[in-house]
Amino acid sequence: MKKLTMMMALGLTVAGMMAQDVYAATKLEFAQNKREAVASFDALILKFEKQNPDVDIEQNFLPEFNTVMQARMMKGNLPDIIAMGGDSLYGEMSRAGVLADFTGDPALDTLQPAYLQMLAKLAKTETVNGLPFSANANTVLYNKKKFAELGVQIPTTWDEFIALCEKIKAAGQTPLYLTFADAWTTMVPFNSMASNLQGDDFTEKRTANETTFAERYRPVAEKMLQLLNYGLADNFSADYNQGNAAFAKGEAFMLIQGIWAISSIKQANPEVEIGVFALPVTNDAAQNRLISGVDTVLTMSADTKNAEIAKKFIAFMLQPENAQQYINDQKLYSAVKGVFQEDPQLADIKGYFESGQITSFADHYYPAGMQVANLVQEFLINKDVDAFLKKLDEEWDKVAARM
16 A cells, blocks of 8 residues: 555656646747836736646846847847837848748738838838737827926927927926936937938938938937937936836926836826827928837747747737737737727827828838947937937948948
8 A cells, every 4th residue: 555655656746747847848938128018918928828827928028128139039049929129120030030920810900001011111021020019109298287387388399399498497497307328218309300300211212322311310410409408407317217207206397208108107106197299390280290110019939839829829919808908008009900099198199190190210210230329329428410420320331231
């Protein structure tokens, strides 16, 4: 009996080890680039795992996402599932053939064509290597209570915006909480200016050597410098997280940031009343477009050993119920048809989407290795317009020559 008991115990132990091995075989890495979305992704992952108890999705938030992805792409060990920005890195990875092919996937019929076209323009390939999940918008967040107390309105032209900043400054208040300690935050106003002031043909003409930054980007550079007059005593002392916390406490009238920051700000202060408007960079209100693009692309490694499960998870994320949950949490827009953003805080920019007064992020179409954010940050510190424009052209040519 004792021998039988020992054999049974041994059998249970072996069975347990085998079960663990089977379970470990269905463990997938889900890498993503958004700090503020960690909790939202965790909730959806938990929901998926409850429906699929033999699957373990491990979220891996990567602060230096682009750098890590480029390194892992070179080493051939990409994560199973990837949630990334719809930017030049996505295009680079698509052309490198390291992402799975979604051409003909049934999910394509459930997604907004405009965002699929944005990704196709980035990829420049015949295949579909990622599915747009959410869309964002570059905006100016403003404190509604402070605007009402000072009796000011949303500006619709550049001159009105500058006049507004002057009025706030004259009242002894801070117009803009600039967070340029984080280089990437400089790209929020930069893209609003570049996309509106340079039209939609700059990257094509620059690629064909028919124009240069030096010829066309001076107005962008000069207006970026103007912003510095309305920020902090040191515009390079605060980062993104500090800016969100300060804005939540009412330390500035406005924060030039994407709508993705709203959820973080509301976590810090649920009572703050936030409104949004598109940064008006020209003096023709009808020509000022909202900058919107694919915030998150869902894709997977072409070499994942768990392709069936990875694709099942992506399909789960794109289900309307789950897409709605995500955009409600993150205050974003959905790329899934029939999923709408109804948050009243975003009412001021709803008209841009309804009228199609939208354009994409200029820097998403620059060569992937330019590191434009660092160049813009350096320029705002040194304030040398000519040197900045020359550097942009030099970096474009340098990176393009390696492609």
